[in-house]
Amino acid sequence: MATTLEPEVSALPARKSLSPGAEAWRRLRRNPVAVISGLFIALLVLVAVCAPLFTHYAYDFLDTKSYNSLPSPPDSRHLLGTDGLGEDVLSRLLYGARVSLGVSLVVIIVEVLIGVTLGLVAGYFSGWTDVGLMRVTDVMFAFPDILLAIMLSAIVRSGSQALPPASSFLVLFFALGVVGWPGIARLVRGQALALREKEYIEAARAIGVKDRNIIFRHLLPNLLSPIIVQVTQDIAGVILAESTLSFLGLGVQPPFPSWGRMIDEALVYKETHPLLLLAPGLLLALTVMAFNFFGDALRDALDPRLRE
Amino acid sequence: MFNFLLKRLALAIPTLLAVSFLVFLAARLAPASPIDIIAGEKATAETKARLAHEYGLDRPFLVQYLDYVGKIVLHGDLGRSFSRDRQPVTQMIREDFPVTAQLAIAAMLFALLIGLPVGVFAALYHNSWFDRLAMGAVVALVSVPGIVLGPLLALLFAVKLRWLPVSGWEPVTLLVGGKFYVSLVNPKYLVLPTIALGSRSAALMARFMRASLLEVLRQDYLRTAMAKGLSRGRAVWRHALKNAALPVLTVIGTNFGYLLTGSFVVETIFQIPGIGYVSIDSITKRDYAVIQGMALLVAVVFLLVNLVVDILYGVIDPRVRREA
Numbered sequence: 001m002a003t004t005l006e007p008e009v010s011a012l013p014a015r016k017s018l019s020p021g022a023e024a025w026r027r028l029r030r031n032p033v034a035v036i037s038g039l040f041i042a043l044l045v046l047v048a049v050c051a052p053l054f055t056h057y058a059y060d061f062l063d064t065k066s067y068n069s070l071p072s073p074p075d076s077r078h079l080l081g082t083d084g085l086g087e088d089v090l091s092r093l094l095y096g097a098r099v100s101l102g103v104s105l106v107v108i109i110v111e112v113l114i115g116v117t118l119g120l121v122a123g124y125f126s127g128w129t130d131v132g133l134m135r136v137t138d139v140m141f142a143f144p145d146i147l148l149a150i151m152l153s154a155i156v157r158s159g160s161q162a163l164p165p166a167s168s169f170l171v172l173f174f175a176l177g178v179v180g181w182p183g184i185a186r187l188v189r190g191q192a193l194a195l196r197e198k199e200y201i202e203a204a205r206a207i208g209v210k211d212r213n214i215i216f217r218h219l220l221p222n223l224l225s226p227i228i229v230q231v232t233q234d235i236a237g238v239i240l241a242e243s244t245l246s247f248l249g250l251g252v253q254p255p256f257p258s259w260g261r262m263i264d265e266a267l268v269y270k271e272t273h274p275l276l277l278l279a280p281g282l283l284l285a286l287t288v289m290a291f292n293f294f295g296d297a298l299r300d301a302l303d304p305r306l307r308e
Numbered sequence: 309m310f311n312f313l314l315k316r317l318a319l320a321i322p323t324l325l326a327v328s329f330l331v332f333l334a335a336r337l338a339p340a341s342p343i344d345i346i347a348g349e350k351a352t353a354e355t356k357a358r359l360a361h362e363y364g365l366d367r368p369f370l371v372q373y374l375d376y377v378g379k380i381v382l383h384g385d386l387g388r389s390f391s392r393d394r395q396p397v398t399q400m401i402r403e404d405f406p407v408t409a410q411l412a413i414a415a416m417l418f419a420l421l422i423g424l425p426v427g428v429f430a431a432l433y434h435n436s437w438f439d440r441l442a443m444g445a446v447v448a449l450v451s452v453p454g455i456v457l458g459p460l461l462a463l464l465f466a467v468k469l470r471w472l473p474v475s476g477w478e479p480v481t482l483l484v485g486g487k488f489y490v491s492l493v494n495p496k497y498l499v500l501p502t503i504a505l506g507s508r509s510a511a512l513m514a515r516f517m518r519a520s521l522l523e524v525l526r527q528d529y530l531r532t533a534m535a536k537g538l539s540r541g542r543a544v545w546r547h548a549l550k551n552a553a554l555p556v557l558t559v560i561g562t563n564f565g566y567l568l569t570g571s572f573v574v575e576t577i578f579q580i581p582g583i584g585y586v587s588i589d590s591i592t593k594r595d596y597a598v599i600q601g602m603a604l605l606v607a608v609v610f611l612l613v614n615l616v617v618d619i620l621y622g623v624i625d626p627r628v629r630r631e632a
Binding site: 146152154236248274289296297 | 322323326327330331334447448450451452453454455456459460462464467565568569572573576577587588589599603606609
């Protein structure tokens with residue numbers, strides 16, 4: 001049988017069969033939305049990492065000449081002008097990107113570690129672990145997510161006298177990490193529950209592979225693409241949450257820059273110096289948009305069946 | 309139906325208890341005790357001990373928690389604010405919640421009135437220019453954070469065009485039926501906050517409505533209806549819309565969460581005296597009886613809205629009732 005088919009197969013135009021990863025990469029490259037949003041994100045990461053190369057003012061540099069006066073408009077020394085404290089707007093935007101992306105990175109790592117571990121355990125072993133986990137996530141979902149983060153950081157803050165500015169980052173990691181993991185845990189749990197019944201898992205179990213090895217060697221690799229998609233989409237949410245918390249005065253504390261806080265501080269000057277408001281606002285919106293678009297494109301590329 | 313209701317309510321109670329426990333626990337885990345805050349930094353050890361006894365904070369944690377829950381259940385007592393003349397938290401809620409409720413309801417109506425029709429037309433004219441434009445706008449709107457949209461709207465419509473007030477909240481008291489006084493907001497103060505708050509939900513509704521209707525349009529029963537001679541318009545109106553609207557109902561529940569969250573931001577931007585504004589103010593003053601009370605209130609409202617949605621879903625779709 002197989003021999004009769006062979007000539008026909010080779011008669012088809014030669015096309016290398018690609019691995020699923022390469023196939024997804026090819027689809028991603030061909031999607032203009034993915035390319036543009038991906039480039040924007042790459043550029044943002046670049047300026048965040050190399051912020052000192054693009055501006056010669058430190059994020060907490062106060063220009064004493066324009067200090068204690070009103071914000072000053074753009075000139076040759078400060079390309080985007082200075083804010084109400086005499087800080088260089090451009091350098092605060094750039095270092096703000098560093099804060100925004102850095103906070104999201106840590107929060108995502110926290111929520112992935114907790115969410116994936118608990119989700120795998122609950123999905124693979126079922127039983128009481130599963131019931132317990134689902135009840136806990138039910139409670140977490142009973143709160144709108146950013147609000148839970150607001151409440152958590154509010155309560156941690158309300159109990160401590162004056163937090164040193166740097167530890168405000170720890171509060172953020174805690175508040176946003178606690179809020180983020182149930183989504184991932186549910187996703188992983190659902191997928192693990194379905195994969196558990198597949199023949200290859202049953203086969204692995206039948207030949208005596210240890211549970212730990214089944215989970216890490218067989219389950220986890222098959223769960224990577226939904227996790228990656230979820231994480232990309234979560235980044236947009238975390239950036240949004242961080243800037244919202246900072247806007248409300250509950251996130252990043254001075255002297256560290258944050259786009260959310262820049263927007264908050266610019267509100268007073270919105271009639272006289274709208275640029276102070278527009279610059280961080282647009283950058284924040286574009287960043288969130290880029291991650292949303294890229295997340296959608298990544299989902300389409302990794303699993304074309306999901307596209308409507 | 310009665311059993312279904314009972315089951316739903318029974319599920320809400322443990323969730324509520326857990327939420328209250330979480331809020332209570334988080335406050336106790338904080339590095340400094342509430343006594344340090346009430347007494348101030350210079351207080352002596354005796355003063356602190358006296359205050360701790362007075363507030364019952366020297367008792368074991370679980371006793372304190374049970375006392376807190378007990379007071380809520382028996383007396384509806386949420387404690388008192390110490391930054392506002394020991395005003396009861398429940399009284400603050402009575403005054404401020406109607407403001408937030410008006411804003412949230414207005415934003416929800418805005419989201420439904422804009423989102424649903426856009427979603428329906430995008431699905432009916434699938435892949436048309438309208439569909440593409442609408443879906444592009446959806447991603448854009450979902451991506452513009454409230455802290456950006458709110459100030460931008462104020463900048464454009466209040467500062468530049470001077471059509472609407474920049475911020476504030478002006479209540480108008482109306483006499484209804486010669487008996488009840490109802491305090492409503494002057495609509496011109498409601499417009500910008502409503503758009504700032506409701507846009508994201510409108511976008512999410514449009515996307516969900518479109519997906520849901522597209523799914524229904526592919527079903528066989530719709531083809532059957534048209535094969536029997538119904539026009540496409542009538543088939544959509546009589547059969548498709550009803551079925552497509554069902555899943556959208558659940559989204560209303562979760563969207564209410566966004567609105568409550570968003571109200572914190574929008575109330576801060578537009579200086580509206582609702583629970584969001586009060587909560588943020590209490591946070592800066594570390595008035596944590598108020599923070600706890602507001603957290604519980606929001607959880608209760610969110611749970612209730614989702615409960616009502618669940619029940620409505622059960623009423624409309626008998627399959628859900630049987631499964632539960």
